[in-house]
Amino acid sequence: MITIRQLQIFTKLVETGHMGEAADALGLTQPALSQQLKMLEQRTGVVLFERIPRGMQLTPAGRELLVPMRSTLSAYRDLLDAADRAADRPAGVIRFGVTPTIGPYLMPGAIKRLHMRFPELKVYIREGIPSLQHSELAAGELDMILSPMPIAGTGLAIEPIFREPLRIVAPPDDPLLRLENRTIADFGGRTFLTLDHRHHYHRQLMAICKKLNASIIGDYQGTSLDALRQMSGSGVGLALLPELYVRSGAGGLSAVEIAEPRGWSEFRSVAAAWREKAAYADTFRAIAGIIADEAAERLAA
Structure with missing residues (x-):
């Protein structure tokens, strides 16, 4: 068997x-x-x-x-969820996946809101590579994820919840910061630091560099947004930081300054996702709404 x-x-x-x-x-x-x-x-x-x-x-x-084995695991997890619901245990434990470029800068406040709304709910947060977590969600190893879009997978409910501006930063002595009216042309030939190529961040940065006629530093991949900020501050290259990171006490702009061309409006779209047939789908949708409220409040502050 x-x-x-x-x-x-x-x-x-x-x-x-x-x-x-x-x-x-x-x-x-x-x-x-x-x-x-x-x-x-x-x-x-x-x-x-x-x-x-x-x-x-x-x-x-x-x-x-591969597909039937993943489907079997997903059905097994849904069975366990349904059993919990039948036993009137809607609180339980939710295994929540999130990328490290979002989790530390948004989830602390969202967790406080969740605890007020669902005091018996336990949320186990696992940070990881978004593309891997998409597979883990489909296989039933995670119950819910918060991830930059697009989110890949069949049988998933995907709820877009906020758009987050992306900011270009440079060290304080960078020549870009002496330009009063920076244009896209001023970024031609410049280099950007990046994260592991499996992150959505890396793929989006590649597209942005193409627009700017810039390039990615190929021999270094950061492990965190903090690493990118610190390396940029030391003069290694420019960096792209999400707005929630810039505004957070855990991140910020220490050692770097905003350096963007006129009319800059790049952003990333973030969504929550769960399996369509999950027994707790209504709870997951409510959680997505709570996270959206937290993000909206932080981005509007």
Whole structure:
């Protein structure tokens, strides 16, 4: 019999492409994970993964089974949610995924609002790469996510909740700051710092650099917005910071200043998402509304 744990191992290996990372994420030793994978392959009668220099990848047979295995995990999570609702336990625990470019600068205030509205609700927040969290949501490993758009996945309810301006910053002695009327042409040839290429931030920055005739520094990828701000402040390059980060006590403009061309209006759209058939869909929609209220208040301040 195929177990839920084996399905979780399968999907985590698909996401990470690495035995060690998958084992760490699931709280298993690598030998235990390998043994469970072997049992799963025996049950299905096919080889699911093949080893490559950088890790592991799905075989053609594994790709055929990816969608039904993810659907089974999602249905299992929905079953647990429905059981909680039937037992009159609407509070429970919500596993909430959010990108680190949003979570630390918005969620503290949103959590306070949530606790006032749903005092029995427990929210376990997990920060991660948006594209990976989209898959985790579809597989039932997360209940709800807050992510920059677009959000990929089938069977998801996606609720756009706010648009956040994006600000260009530079060190205080940058020549751009001496220009009274900066234009897009003034940014030609300049370089920007970026985050891990898997972040939506990186893809959006690439599009912005194309408009500015600028480029991304290829040999450095920051791990946080703080790292980008600090590196920019030291003169390494320009940086793009979201408005909520700029306004937050956790972030701000220490060591850098706003340096934007005239008429600058770039932004990112942020949405909440959950599985359409989730038992707590109404609760998730209410949570999205609370987060939207918090964002609107902060952006209007």
